[in-house]
Amino acid sequence: MAYKIGEDCTCCGACESECPNEAISEGVDTYVIDPDKCTECVGQFDESQCAEICPVEACKPDPDHKETRAQLEAKYKKLHP
Numbered sequence: 001m002a003y004k005i006g007e008d009c010t011c012c013g014a015c016e017s018e019c020p021n022e023a024i025s026e027g028v029d030t031y032v033i034d035p036d037k038c039t040e041c042v043g044q045f046d047e048s049q050c051a052e053i054c055p056v057e058a059c060k061p062d063p064d065h066k067e068t069r070a071q072l073e074a075k076y077k078k079l080h081p
């Protein structure tokens with residue numbers, strides 16, 4: 001399940017450099033996560049790095065982008081061949 005950044009985001013920018021897939025960028029009102037690049041950090045970290053660093057807990061799993069672990073692993077391999 002890709003992560004999503006909610007309205008609580010204060011645009012501090014701390015999460016952008018933490019993402020191992022460069023999935024996070026600055027949006028209009030909040031930072032945003034590209035669901036095609038978010039692997040939930042599977043293959044790289046035990047915890048989602050954006051959620052770990054966010055001071056306001058704005059990074060949450062996105063129920064609109066449900067994926068199995070196998071799908072996340074496949075996405076990781078595609079992003080990092």
Ligand code: SF4
Nearest residue numbers: 019038039041048050
């Ligand atoms: S969960 Fe991991 S891969 Fe997904 S946006 Fe956050 S840091 Fe990037």
Ligand code: SF4
Nearest residue numbers: 009010012013015054
């Ligand atoms: S760390 Fe949290 S508050 Fe800061 S830009 Fe990322 S989502 Fe927004």
